[in-house]
Amino acid sequence: MKQAFKEFIPFQVDPDKVWADYDINESDFSPATSEEKESMVELRKSVSYWRDAARRFKKNTVSMVALFVFLVILFFAFAGPSFIPYDYAKQYRGSQKLGPMEYSKQEEMIRSIEDDVDCMYATALQPGSKPSLDPGDYYFKFKGKAYCFNLEKKLTDSVIALKGSDLFTVMNNHIQNGDIKRSTPLDYTNEVKDGAKEIEVVTSVFPHVVGTDSQGRDILARTMYGSRVSIIIGIVAALIVLIIGSIYGAVSGLCGGPVDFVMMRIVELIYSIPEVLIVLLLQVVLKDPLQAWFDSSDSLLANALSTLGAGIVSIFITFAVLYWVTMARIVRGQVLMLKKQEFVTAATALGASNGRIIRRHLLPNCVGQLVITTCLQIPSAIFLESFLSFLGLGVSAPMASLGSLCSDALGTITIFPYRLLFPGIILTIIVLSLNLVGDGLRDALDPRLKK
Numbered sequence: 001m002k003q004a005f006k007e008f009i010p011f012q013v014d015p016d017k018v019w020a021d022y023d024i025n026e027s028d029f030s031p032a033t034s035e036e037k038e039s040m041v042e043l044r045k046s047v048s049y050w051r052d053a054a055r056r057f058k059k060n061t062v063s064m065v066a067l068f069v070f071l072v073i074l075f076f077a078f079a080g081p082s083f084i085p086y087d088y089a090k091q092y093r094g095s096q097k098l099g100p101m102e103y104s105k106q107e108e109m110i111r112s113i114e115d116d117v118d119c120m121y122a123t124a125l126q127p128g129s130k131p132s133l134d135p136g137d138y139y140f141k142f143k144g145k146a147y148c149f150n151l152e153k154k155l156t157d158s159v160i161a162l163k164g165s166d167l168f169t170v171m172n173n174h175i176q177n178g179d180i181k182r183s184t185p186l187d188y189t190n191e192v193k194d195g196a197k198e199i200e201v202v203t204s205v206f207p208h209v210v211g212t213d214s215q216g217r218d219i220l221a222r223t224m225y226g227s228r229v230s231i232i233i234g235i236v237a238a239l240i241v242l243i244i245g246s247i248y249g250a251v252s253g254l255c256g257g258p259v260d261f262v263m264m265r266i267v268e269l270i271y272s273i274p275e276v277l278i279v280l281l282l283q284v285v286l287k288d289p290l291q292a293w294f295d296s297s298d299s300l301l302a303n304a305l306s307t308l309g310a311g312i313v314s315i316f317i318t319f320a321v322l323y324w325v326t327m328a329r330i331v332r333g334q335v336l337m338l339k340k341q342e343f344v345t346a347a348t349a350l351g352a353s354n355g356r357i358i359r360r361h362l363l364p365n366c367v368g369q370l371v372i373t374t375c376l377q378i379p380s381a382i383f384l385e386s387f388l389s390f391l392g393l394g395v396s397a398p399m400a401s402l403g404s405l406c407s408d409a410l411g412t413i414t415i416f417p418y419r420l421l422f423p424g425i426i427l428t429i430i431v432l433s434l435n436l437v438g439d440g441l442r443d444a445l446d447p448r449l450k451k
Contacts, residue, residue: 053368056444063440070433073426077227085206086218088225089398090127098212100418103205110159111205113170117161118142119201124157132156137196148196149188160186162201210422213408223423226400231430233312233401234382237319241381242374244320245327246366250358252328253335264332267325279318279384283393286314309396315385323381327373334366368445376438379431386427402427 047055058064081088095104103111106124114120119142123131133155139148147167149160159170161183168183210219252263287310294306305313338344339362347357363370382402388394389403402423409419 053444057440060440060443063437063443066433066436066440069429070437073227073430073433074231076426077224077231080224081221084209084218084221084224085125085202086208086221087127088217088222088400091216092125092127092212092218093131093216094124095208095212096216097214097416098208099416100211101207101209102211103207106157107205113159113161114204117163119203120159120161121199121201122159122205123155125202125205130156133199137193138199139192139196140199140201142201146190146192147188148190148192149186160199160201211416211418213419214412219405219419219422222400222405223402223426226402226405226423227426227430229312229395229399229401230382230385230403230427233315233385234378234434237316237323237381237385238374238377240316240319241324241327241377242370245324245373246331246363246370247358248324249328249331250335250362250366251354253332254339254354254358254362256336260332267328270322270325273322275322278322279388280391280393282318282321283311283314283388286317287311287393290314309399311389311394311396315388315394318384319381323377327370327377330369330373331363331366334369335362338362338365372438372442372445375434375441379434379438382427382434383431402430 086092092104094106098104104124106122110120110122110124119140121140123133133151135151135153137148137150139146141147142162147162149167155169157171161168161170167186167188169186170183208218208220210223212218213222248263252260290305290310290313294302294310297303335358344357344361347361352360385394385401386403386406389401390407392404392407395401395404405423406420406427409416409423413420
């Protein structure tokens, strides 16, 4: 041990003198006991990059609140429609231009008897220009029992109600002040006949929480569906930007030289084009050819894209053509720094191809910048989609987005301002919360901002 100590001490210093001055002996180099190891205080555990980033993100109160708000909006958009009985595209006769929490005359009459019956089916609550039940066999289920009945003639403006063991029909004009003036009994059986159609009964009338539009469509249901469409378009568009921009920027940065020069001149050319003008031109030029392709082609791709509509597909094409340049420049800058590192040199010396170096070494080390840029791209994509839909160049009817809802409500803003305010507020909350979450991720993932 003393010989090893002498070899460690620089030759300018007398190791025997240092050994004697500090009273060092062989026992000082003995292994630590279990008690001594347990007495060591670990000031901070070693954590991974992502765990450390998550810890710093959780300390950002504003971003955490924004993330919670965005999760609430996600629940509102994707799970909310299952909690209300209205569909975003269906028109309800007699329920046009209703205000928030307002009922139509037919709904008021039906509400007047809902406390006096166990369940009911009202033709006035069904969508369509003139909802009715045609002659035939029908059945419904209530509390585990089936009730099957037959109609001999068309039933219109009526209520089929169940009270105890009595099944009867009530005409709307026979309901006054909550009292049933006259009813027609229905014979029923608990066995479902072959070919009988199922109908859905309700126990109460659900209100139009935010009212209805001029065509009798529930604004709350359309806002939920519109939020879903806008969020999906924003996420898909951001992923398109991520894929194209990351590959383009990585290839440009790794190849360098003339290849990098030409590729960056293309990026600068796209930057110099008036963005709004090209977006509008692409939407106008692409929409009709895409729709013609959907109508004439029987391919699987055409059928899949036709469900989205020509407006949404043209938005995706617009992002694929124009909006990847910022991502490409960011990735190129990161790759220019990383390709000089030793691990890239080692991979090149071992014969790794450029594709493998990009896929296994460069892009994984750019993941922080990729996540930040992608998260900040989502609100930009949502805002662009809403802007195009507001101009009538985005989603096509009956599909709805937040931008198209605002556009539909603009003509009646002085009479029905809530039609514009509600989808506008939801759009503002989505964009603001995503921007705040993106700012929090930037602070958490950027090592230069580490605290």
